[in-house]
Amino acid sequence: MKVAVVRETRPGEARVAMVPELVGELTALGCLVLVEPGAGDRAEFTDEAYVDAGAVLDEGAVRQADLVLAVQPPDPAVVREMRSGAALISFLPVRQEREVVVALRDAGVTSFAMELxxxxxxxxxxxxxxxxxxxxxxxxxxxxxxxxxxFLPMSITxxxxxxPAEVVVLGAGVAGLQAIATMQRLGAVVRAYDVRASAAEEIASLGAVPIDLGLAPLDGAAGYAREMTAARSARQQELLAPYVANADVLITTAAVPGLRAPVLVSRAMVEAMRPGSVVVDIAAEAGGNVEGVRPGEIVRIGQAQVWGGADVTSQLPAPASQLYARNVLSLLTSMTLPGDSAVFAPDFADEIVAGCAVTRDGAIVHPPTRDLIGG
Amino acid sequence: MKVAVVRETRPGEARVAMVPELVGELTALGCLVLVEPGAGDRAEFTDEAYVDAGAVLDEGAVRQADLVLAVQPPDPAVVREMRSGAALISFLPVRQEREVVVALRDAGVTSFAMELxxxxxxxxxxxxxxxxxxxxxxxxxxxxxxxxxxFLPMSITxxxxxxPAEVVVLGAGVAGLQAIATMQRLGAVVRAYDVRASAAEEIASLGAVPIDLGLAPLDGAAGYAREMTAARSARQQELLAPYVANADVLITTAAVPGLRAPVLVSRAMVEAMRPGSVVVDIAAEAGGNVEGVRPGEIVRIGQAQVWGGADVTSQLPAPASQLYARNVLSLLTSMTLPGDSAVFAPDFADEIVAGCAVTRDGAIVHPPTRDLIGG
Structure with missing residues (x-):
């Protein structure tokens, strides 16, 4: 079983789908790991490190592979190089990447989307x-x-x-909780809000103060938030405004995969912030939680600097790649029969395999995507 | 007694010598506080905030003042605007600022250097x-x-x-200890070295690991380090090399006011660091602790990014100004007879007043500076 690791080509993408330290686990399964030269360069993983770990550098890796590993969805041109019957594991946001999905279907590639x-x-x-x-x-x-x-911490001299600085974090999913934890480490006074019922306890467990607006929770599927009505959104903005106005730092992280991020903070709310305030919106690529944010730029709104995230994980490409590669390895292992010559044999009766499969045998098998694209 | 607060003019300087929150303490002493318009702009203190605190905006503040407060030494042209018999409190690095010292002497200004x-x-x-x-x-x-x-902290997902990242801090004076404390907060593994005998205990008290090279301590005057011989420097570099090579982050802070900073880290030592390593040298303006560093720039040495500090305190101008203003207020208060109309009356028999006086009554009164410049 030949596994290819691609060199990512999208601008801004610095991660790589497999890291040298995990190559040994693939070879132990019975895989031959083919790496496109330079695949790890932007994440500080050298070709030499892959070779030392037991991989083979091969510019033609994708053409030979039984399974291609990538971070971003490959270009349709790359998909067309893949063997019919081969498989792909990568991020694949189906609504935004219809052209890639069609190419995968038509090339007879079995594809699995990490976000599914x-x-x-x-x-x-x-x-x-x-x-x-x-x-x-x-x-x-x-x-x-x-x-x-x-300063973030209280400073006694x-x-x-x-x-100490006052920090407000909106959205307390995995990203928000990690932002809260890091700001707490640095000694800031942190307040945080999330529409989900369980969030307050998680915020408090990190030593931060949950903001209680007295509004009904909006829990949705799989631990994510539900979309909110325009009336709720307006009321929520009104109630959040004094917290935002009082913050030295506002960090927003509210995003639901595949959907436009909710606008939690209006331009007027940012304009009410003090001179020197900072806003960091990591949902900027999904439209942004803050009105007027632009991904990849710092814009001035009122007296605040507003930073819009773009390819944020690529700013820490080595650890982001390590964690992603571990996710991929775990999924891959669940689909592989190990042996002297491993076999990629996903069991479509398995809830995980079935859940993340997008295309198979020349057809789109993910129902919402099939409804969207057809076939 | 009229006290002037100048608008700093040196490029890169964003601080201001007096902040609105302390103006009230000056007026309570019996001072009239005159502020050059825009003096606090770069530190986020508005003219309005000074006025609200009881100061008067006055473009001609320096000409009328009994006492001028500044961060950087004023230009000789500004000194010549001051009244004969007026006083100045500012930073005044006498070796580097001979022209200013001469202007102060010749203008009959009494001057006090904060670093003295x-x-x-x-x-x-x-x-x-x-x-x-x-x-x-x-x-x-x-x-x-x-x-x-x-990541700096160990991350468990x-x-x-x-x-966690490995951090090495060289120089454990006030700056080094604060760098250590901040990196500890962020969860890094921190090791630190200083040539002074007392440093190891202070490093350990922050939870970091003191590096013991087995070399004799080099304690000098007033809590600063002594200069070292070329042989000691070479041996120290040799012994520090493996610590530097193993660091993800190297922060150097070894500086003695008015002297060239010691070169603690050679180019070869940086070249031995891993891909993606980071070096921050806040002694860069004083020549740098790291060979090849350039103030105000990020240079690439080997696989490391090497950041050279320039006007580092101006990157946090509000808190730097707050603390500096508090220092100035404290010195000023010790030299002022309060009253309905306060009088600036420094007592030159006081060790502090005598120690920091540079010029007085048309003469240079700081002995080393008099020896350097004459008269």
Missing amino acids: VPRISRAQPMDALSSQAFVAGYRAAIVASGLLRR AAGTVP | VPRISRAQPMDALSSQAFVAGYRAAIVASGLLRR AAGTVP
Whole structure:
């Protein structure tokens, strides 16, 4: 069984789907690991490190592979190079990547989307959305610390005491909780809000203060939030406004995979922030939680600097790749019969396999995607 | 007694010598506080905030003042605007600023250099070198965190564990200790070295690991380190090399006011660091602790990014100004007879006043500076 590791080509993408330290686990399963030269360069993994770990460098890896591993969905041109009957594991946001899905279907490639892995406890080690959100949340806190022209911790010196910075985090999923934890480590006073019922307890468990707006919770499927009505959104903005106005740092992380991020903070709310305030919105690529944010840029709104995340996980490409590769390895292992010559044999009766499969045998097998695209 | 607060003009300087929150203490002493318009702009203190606190905006503040407060030494042209018999409190590095010292002498201005305030316990609230080093040390850690493309803390996720980053701090004075404390907060594994005997205990008290090279301590005057011989320097570099090579982050803070910073780390030592390593040298303006560093730039040496500090305290201008203003207020108060109309009456018999006076009554009164410049 030949496994190919591709060199990512999308601008801004610095991760790689497999890291040298895990190559040994693939070869132990009975896989031959083929790596496109330079695949790990942007994540500080050298070709030499892959070879030392037992991989083979091969510019033609994709053409030979039984299974292709990638972070981003491959270009349709790359898909067409794959053997009919081969498989792909990568992120594959089906609504946004219809052209790739069609190419996979037409090339007879069996594809598995990491973001469709069911959120059940057996699949936790395969949960790449969570592992990457963890990276993004940490990074959001570090970026905010760097932009802020004040101390985060309370600072006591012979020349007097400087109070700690006030941080507000909106969205307390994996990313938000990691942002909260990092800001707490740095000594800031952190308040956080999330529409889900369980969030307050998790926020408090990190030592931060849950913001209670007195609104009904909005729990949705698989631990994510439900979409909210326009009336709820307006009321929520109104109630959040004083918290935002009082914050030195606002970090927003509210995103639901595949959907537009909710606008939690209006331009007027940012305009009410103090001089020198910092806003970090890691949902910017999904439309943003903050009105006026632009992904990959710092814009000035009122007296605040507003940082819009773009490819945030690629800012920490080595650990993001390590965690993603571990997710991929875990999924791959569950689909492989190990042996002297391993066989890729996904069991479509398995809830995880069935849940994340997008195409198979020339057909789209993920029902919502089939409804969207056909066939 | 009229006290002027100048608008700093040196490129890169964002601090201001007096902050709105302390203006009330000056007026309570019986001072009239005149502020040059825009003086606090770059530190996020508005003209309005000064006025609200009881100050008067006045473009001609310096010409009328009995006492001028500044961060950087004023330009000789500004000195020549001052009244004969007026006084100045500012940073005034006498070796580098001979032209300013001559102008102060010739204008009949009495001047006090904040860096010459004796390091005695009564003068701790006036110790601006320490307060500013505190700011720079915190900033060094935050800058390093932002440049590093890895996590600092150990990160435990369902997809596996990422080990904490390894940080080495060289120089454990006020700045180094603050860098250590901040990196500890962030969960890094921190090792630190300082040539002074007392440093190991202070490093350990923050939870970091003191590096013991088995070399004799080099304690100098006033809590600073002594200069080292070339042989000691070479041996020290040799012994530090493996610690540097193993670090993800190296922060250097070894500086003695007014002297060239010691080169603690050679180019070869940086070249031995791993891909993605980060070096932050806040002594860069004083020549740098790291060979090849350039103030205000990030240079690539081997596989490391090497950040050279320039105006580091101006990156956190509000808190740096708050602490500096508190230092200045403390010194000023010790030299002022309060009353309905306060009088600036420094007592030159006082060890602190005598220690930091540079010029008085048309003469240079700081002995080393008089020896250097004459008269």
